[in-house]
Amino acid sequence: MKRGWKQIATVIVVMLTLGFLFYKTQSDHSADYNEAIDTLRNFKRADAMFNQNILLSRYNLLLHYDPLKEGKFRLEAMVKEIRQEGYSQVHAGATEAEANAIAQLVKEKLELAESFKSRNAILKNSTRYLPIGVGQLVDALRKDGDSTALINQVSELLGKTLSFSVTSDEPFRLHVLGRIENIERSRDLYPPALRPILDHLIVHARIVMREKLALDGLVGRIISMPIAAQLDELAEIYEHHYRLHNAEVLVYQRVLYLFALVLLFYIGYIMYKLRTGTVALNKTVTDLNYQKFALDQHSIVSITDVAGRIIYVNDRFADISQYSRDELLGKDHRVVNSGLHSKEFFAEMWATLGRGEVWHGQIRNRCKNGDHYWVDSTIVPFMDDEGQPYQYVSIRTDITEDKRLEEALFKEKELAEVTLHAIADGVITVGVDGRIDYINPMAARLSGWRAEEAVDEHLSKIFKVYDNATREPLMSHLNSGVADAEGVSQTNVLLVSRTGKEYAIEMAVSALQDRKGGAIGTVIVFHDVTAMRTLARQMTYQAAHDALTGLVNRREFDRRLNMMLESAREHGTDHALCYLDLDQFKVVNDTCGHVAGDELLRQLSVVLASAIRDRDTLARLGGDEFGILLGECPIDKASAIATKICEVVKDFRFVWGEKSFGLGVSIGVVPITPASDSVSSLTSAADTACYAAKDSGRNRVHVYEDDDAITQQRQGEMRWVPRIESALAENRFELFCQPIAAANAENEAYQRCEVLIRMIDEVGERVPPGAFLPAAERYNLMPSIDRWVLKHTFAIYKAATRENPAVKGLVCAVNLSGASLNDEKILGFIHEQFEAYGVPPEAICFEITETVAIANLTKALKLINDLKEMGCSFALDDFGSGLSSFAYLKNLPVDFLKIDGNFILDMVEDQTDYAMVRAINEIGHVMGLKTIAEYVENERIYAKAEGVGIDYFQGYGVAETLSFADFLSNCPVKQCRVVSVKEPLL
């Protein structure tokens, strides 16, 4: 761009110079000069003419002054003209003075001429009169006679005066003047009558004497006025200027000639350069054509204009895209866009090209028939002078095969890497040089190094291990980088991290070999045993304790109870068992919420603990139920302690905010004697006794007696069995469902839901599944319930399909319990139902829990494979709650992973849970499974889960639970994100 301006400026300068020189050479003053010289010449002539007319007038050859008048006007006009003369204006400085001088001379001359005219007239008249006057006088004197002397005197006057008028001799003038005075003196001699004539004569004679002299002087001055000389001088100045100017023009001519010559040579030079340049250009074009040919042979080439329209494609382009050339030209590359790449991808590409940079990248394109092909693309923008691209040349290589291989490889590698990334074992691979090639996050964490720091470092620097027993450094032989081919496993190893922290680890060292068996490195796998042991301890504790209150939990309570029963039988000692049920706990829970309830339980557990002996066991059995084991305590004492507990609880006030609550507790006390039957009978008895205490008025103690018949009927979950059975018999169940939302599909219809069951009790109240399902599981009622659910799900689905075709395509998830999995007849039943209702198998997804599936792996696999063959799909429920999930995942051919809801609930707060969810999600995706998040109860969880990349969401934060039949009849139901947290429907 700058260069362009420079060229234009140069051309302009050259043109201006040429123009200037040309203008200068064209400056021809000859016309002006000639005109000026003409004027001067005419001036001279006019002046000469004027002089001539003066002389003619002087000698009476011209009898009137009109020529002088005209001459005056002419001279004045001439003066005016030389002052206005164009040529003199050019050289005003030199000629103005001259012109002024001439004007002054002319003015003077004309003034003198005026004077001349006046005097000339007077002299003429006087000389004319003198002879006449003398004649008259002489005639008169002659008449008088005797006056010869006077006649002579007068005649002499005439003669001398007239003589003087043609001469100008000074002595003669004085002589004549003397004669005139003589006559004047002798005036009295003349007769009086003649004296007036004499006076006239004397006057005229004096006039002649005076005027003749003055006139001669005037004429001389007029004639000798140096006007002509001045004019010649002016002409000389003009000529001088003219010559100077011509010399200047000559110089410009020569400069122009030289300049033009230089220009001419320059043009010739450029023509020569152009000519030689053309030859080189032809050569270049030939080379380029060969190169283009070579390029066309090898690559897919296309050229697009700035608007992105294809203006050229080579044969390979047409071949691979399956479009003909005509179909492509004028289109843009969207013709072959496969839709794989994001807008940002292309935006980045255009941004790069827009900056004039070359873009490299791999693009997946689509053929005419819809197949895809991959190309390695290099796009080169062609820039114009202003730095703007005017077309893009794209050179591509077909890398479809490479891409396929690469993808397969990548998938493998990614699986391995993600797995290595996610597993709790530390993994380090070392090259033959003993330097670390790979270190996974766990290994990095344990060693205290960051992965990127550790890579390429020597193993001994990063991985410092010692024999835990001897404290001898291990692995020193690995410095060579090659382990024994068969591998080494060590269990008692101490790892010292970068920060000096010590870990007890187990590790295995294996050699990496290539196909020929050559060593290519070593892999070290280890895991932190300390952490596992701590975890095990924690888990043992957690298994035995209630998380909320820190008290012993039901399982531990049962164990201790069993121990106590055994000790009673062995040693014959008496112990006591108490069941405590809080009376007003529900009030607190309902009015102040679960948090208050939890706090109450915590406070109360402290109160209760204070009321018993240290060696006694206080346990929280669930909800607001507590249990107490009183060792070596007879029933009377136990009853007393229970009563004391009642009082302590009665005195206890629970304060929550501004509210204060009083509580009561109903306590059932059962003696543990060597005669006691079993743990279950004891607990049952305690439950019954507690119920009895409640029934008899709350906040009191009831000591169990064997014949307590009323309480007998109400023992524990047993109550539920007949209720569930009667509900089954009377069809008192109802199907609900919870829609499952797909990610990134807002405002689209739900495509999945989970079918849920609710029981309706004898009085028509809905019972949530948490209330009766544990009982159903315990008393083997689940297969019946599962069948009821399957049968009714199919029936409702079928009915809904008839009325609402939109139901088709909806996938319903049905839970299968562990018991059903074990049921050998269930498969047959499911087949029957499919046949009976004609429900498409694709519409049904079975959900099985991870633990159940793994516990019955063989059966589960058979069932899953059979049903999948039909077209059903499977989801693994509560994934992540089990311990060895990942390992089994590979064996279970499920389609969906339902991540355990507890992770989902806590992932917002807990980084570990969050990492877990991410790991599960990644692994699920790597394995080609879709992931589902449960318990998505609010927007924060939703956002977090969405950020992780989970595919489906379920929970109150997404959609409420609703009647299954209603949901189906309303299909399709649009997804919408629920913003606020809602309480569950039940």
Add this chain to the structure above:
Amino acid sequence: MGNKSSSHQRQRGQASPAIVSEDTGENWAFLIFLVFLLSLVGLALWLSFPKPMKTHSPAPFQSPAMPAEWGFNEPIQPIPFATNIDPKRAALGQRLFYDPQLSGDNTLSCNSCHDLDKGGADDKIYSLGVGGAVGQINTPTVFNAVNNIAWFWDGRATTLEDQLDGPILRPDEMDSDWETILQKLSRDKSYVADFSAAYDDGLTIDNIKNALVTFERTLVTPDSPFDRYLRGDYYAIDEEEKRGYQLFKDYGCSSCHQGVNVGGNLFQVFGVVANYFEGRSNITKADLGRFNVTGREVDRHRFRVPSLRNIALTAPYFHDGSASRLEDAVYTMAEYQLGRNISAEDVGLIIRFLHTLTGVNGEQE
């Protein structure tokens, strides 16, 4: 780029493309083109040189009318007919000449004093200006004024345009100014239109003056009997008048009263042989004559010699209007200018001659 078509036709895998070099033909064409270009530049160069200087042929000199040209050398010359007059401008000038708007109070026109029906002057000693103001000098005739050497008695105006300023501006004459006149005339649409027709720049002060001067150029009387006589009509004047003419020359009158205008082309002292102003009690400023213009003593009482054209019509005579009759004027002239006695008979004959100078102007008809 050039070989697109050839590579186009070639199938992949076939022989590689080739370029045919067109060297031989192009070289000749290039050479010819170069020579053509060089010759073009050379031609332009040659043309750019200045032409050789033109040989100068002097313009023919316009010789003024020679005295001998006429055939006989007479002091009095016939009046040339007015030629090259723009009729539109002259008509405008005529209208202005009669237009009293040229005076301050719209009472006087040029014609008020230079009455064209009274020989181009009035019959008063001193003309009356606006509001009855009395002038200081006798009004000269406007006829043939164009042929004078200068204007006013003292010749203070050297152009006719300058002369216009005199009567227009003087408070005892028309007492106006050109701006006022221009404004007055601008209100008259016919003036504006006529000036626009006659002049490119329409109504301006200069054009008003020019129109008046153009009209003045038409105010000549070229066809008096004596003019006809001079032009060869021997019988245009009778024998006495011829005698009078002879006396006019013999007495020396024609020493000053000569030329086309029979005077008007020189200045002469009033009182050559005797002091005309001697004994005059009141010498006015006007009596000083050209002294007022030049300030030189020699110009005291010097006046422009008045033209004797139409002299019979323009009484009273002299700058002070002191001669009411032509005889008086002739006697005064003989006494003060010629220093001669003159007989009553000669005066009569001279006056007869002077009457032959009365001519007719086209305007009067």
